[in-house]
Every structure is written in C-alpha cells, then in structure tokens.
Amino acid sequence: MTFEKENDAYWMPFTPNRAFKKNPRILDSSLGMYYTTTEGQKILDGCAGLWCVNAGHGNKKINEAIKTQVDRMTYSPSFQAGHKLAFELAERLANLMPDDLNHVFFTNSGSESVDTALKIARAYQKARGKPEKIKLIGRERGYHGVNFGGLSVGGIMPNRQAFGPLLPEVDHLPHTHDLAKNAFSKGQPEHGVDKADRLLDLIALHGANTIAAVIVEPMAGSAGVLVPPKGYLERLRKICTDNDILLIFDEVITAFGRMGDSSAAAHFNIQPDMMTMAKGLTNGAVPMGAVMVSDKLHGALMNGPENMIELFHGYTYSGHPLACAAGIASLDVYAEEGLFERAARLAPYWQKAIHSLRRHDCILDIRNIGLVGAIELKPIEGKPSVRAFDAYLKAFQAGLLIRTTADIIALSPPLIITEQQIDTIVNILDDILAKA
Ligand code: PXG
Secondary structure (H helix, E strand, O other): OOOOHHHOOOOOOOOOHHHHHHOOOOEEEEEEOEEEEOOOOEEEEOOHHHHOOOOOEOOHHHHHHHHHHHHHOOOOOOOOOOOHHHHHHHHHHHHHOOOOEEEEEEEOOHHHHHHHHHHHHHHHHHHOOOOOOOEEEEEOOOOOOOOHHHHHHOOOHHHHHOOOOOOOOEEEEOOOOOHHHHOOOOOOOOOOHHHHHHHHHHHHHHOHHHEEEEEEOOOEOOOOOEOOOOOHHHHHHHHHHHOOOEEEEEOOOOOOOOOOOOOHHHHHOOOOOEEEEOHHHHOOOOOOEEEEEEHHHHHHHOOOOOOOOOOOOOOOOOOOHHHHHHHHHHHHHHHHOOHHHHHHHHHHHHHHHHHHHHHOOOEEEEEEEOOEEEEEEOOEOOEOOHHHHHHHHHHHHOOEEOEEEOOEEEEOOOOOOOHHHHHHHHHHHHHHHHHO
C-alpha cells in the first residue's frame, strides 16, 4: 500500500504518523498466531495484537457468536433496559473472578474502566459518609489509559506532558523497577517490597482520612513489564486495609490468562476491592471493558429510594450486545481450550527461552512472568528508543510482531503459542540483537 495525500485522513494513535505513512505496515488478515500483511507476508504475533488476542486470531467460536448476535440484535439501550447477554456475561465474570468481586460495570475500553473505577471509589467514600476521602494514589510508570482520570494517576511522563492540568488530589507511589538489584530476575524480583512502604509516607503526608483509593497494575505492562517484587502487592494490600483505603487492581493486561491464571489477583492470591479489565475480555474481537466491584462497595452504593439511579454513570455502549456475545464466547474458549492453564504450563519454557538471549552485549535486563517477557536494551547514547524501535522494524521484516516502549522490547504472545513458535520468536530476536 502506498500513501498518497488521500490516505492522510486517518490520525493514528500512539504512532509517529508522518514517519509511518512513509513506510507503512498494513495488516490485512489474521488467523491463529499470525497476521498477514497486504504484501502477503506472514507475521508471527509476539504480542497478542496489543496484549488482547489471548485465544489467538480468528477463533471460530468467538466469530460465530458475534455473527449470530449480529443477526439477532446489534444494539440495545443500556440505560433503563437490558438484554440477556449482559446479565449472563456479568454472572460469568462474577463466578470467574476472585471471591467477592461479584458486581460488574461494563465499559468499552481499559481507559473507561479505569475512570469508572476511580469514580466508583469516590462515590463509595461519599456514600458511606466519608466525603473527605477523595485522593487517588497511582504509581510512577503506571499506565491506566488515556482519559483524564487514568492519565492523572498514571505515571508515564510523555503521556501526561501535553495535557495538563490533570486531576488535582492525586499522588504517586514510586515505581518498583530496580535494575541494580533485580536485573535478570526470573519471575518476581527479590528486592523492592519496601517500595510499598512509601504508601505509609503518603498516608503520613496527606492523612488516611483524605485518601479514597490506590490504583496499581499488579504487573505494569506498558511501561515495559515491571514485575511486582516478592511481597510487594501483599504489603500494599495490608497497608490499604489497615488505613481504610481501597485497593484497585488495573488488570486490563493481566486478566484472562496472561499470568497463567484468570487474573493477577488470583495468581498472587490478593483480593483487590475493584478490578478493571478490557482486552482479553473479548479476545480483542469487539471493544469492551469492565470494572469488577466487591460486595462491600456495591452494597454501600445500593441505597436510597429504589426508584432512584444509584450511580450517575454509564456509556451508550455499556454492555453492547456484540461485545457481550464476544465476551461469553471468549470465556467459553478460555475454559474449553484450558488456555489459562496452558499459559501456566508454558511459562517455564518461555522463561528459559527468553533468558537465553542474555549473552548479547546490548541487553541490560531480561524479565518475565506468566506469558510475558521483556528485554531491556542499553539506549544508544543521545538516541533513546532508537535501538529498540530498530529491533521492532527488523523483527517485522523478519516476520515477527513485537512491542517496544522506550528501549524495552515487550513480548506477550497469544496463549495458544507452541514451544516451536516460542523458539521462532527467540531465534529472530537472537539474530537481531546480535547485530543491534
Ligand atoms: N490500563 C492498563 C493497565 C492498560 O494496559 C489501559 C488501562 C487502557 O486501555 P485502553 O483499552 O483504553 O487502551 C491499558 C492499555 C502496550 C499497550 O503495548 C498497552 C495498552 C494499550 C496499548 C498498547 O504497552 N494498555
């Protein structure tokens, strides 16, 4: 595909538009582990699209469910009316996700899920007579989408820089990345539980009576795969509980098998008060997000006269019929194909494979958990990001799709990947990194 003036209308997200259009990469179809470009090149998907196609591309069952729903009803109002699939999917999620996360608010994306969760946190504190508990605590290098709430608690500078002022009454924990102590960790790093204690400093500074909620990604994805140090999430949970602060896990990336379990909360056996999700919820087939809310929070908001709206919030497309159909079918496929267990089973092979790249001089760190991996490269002096993006371009030429953020390569393949395909990913990267 060549780009003429008439191809310039599409303003691409998170893309250097002008450079891309000089050298476009256009995907045309996808099946299983592969994309095919308009040039007919097959591309092995090393990152499940954008961390969402967990069951692989073109899954027949998911496609059929969407097609069936297309012919039955493509839209139903979500305010003051409903349709069966939304109730069914909510019930299925409540059964799948840990303990008392039994209530589901549907959105259309991870960003909307995050802003919804932050609003529910504040509404809950008001509803229980603590209106002064409004502060929201995020974390450096956190990614919680691109809407104003998520940006405000997020901690990736370039995402925030152009858009201020962001929300007031927000503060941040330090990130947990510590290359000096934890480089080349396999699974959870040993050092860094103390980073959770910085929440005690924020509590000392602001007062627990002003803090509504803490939001973290249990494993930070977008900032380059920052795996939580051993004991860190447990400690955050304890400090939040001790100080009557809600803990929100942003599981947009980690839910639906990525960690070898239904969620990071289940994997680490930690109970958040709310969980945000999107991506794998529908296998990326139809946009959808959700917030899972504990009995305690939901109960506190289900009060007042019964004919009154309890939460003045929602989207035209909350619980969209096509998304619900895709969501239910995705949950079926995850269960029938045992994909969460498959990810857990493949994780040791994956770990060994990606750590085998360690010999290259340009590598600062390799880290992994579940079916996620990251390779952090030494930046070229004066040219940050160039080394990793060059690897991205070379990988694409060689038939492999990866993600890069700054000088970090992130890998998160569909959970249907085979050991042989893991070897292919590693072999392609091995060649590229040898010359990087
Ligand atoms: N929270 C988390 C933890 C995310 O990872 C969002 C919220 C926002 O989701 P939406 O659906 O609004 O994009 C995300 C999204 C990458 C990459 O390659 C990561 C995301 C999106 C696109 C690319 O790191 N995460």
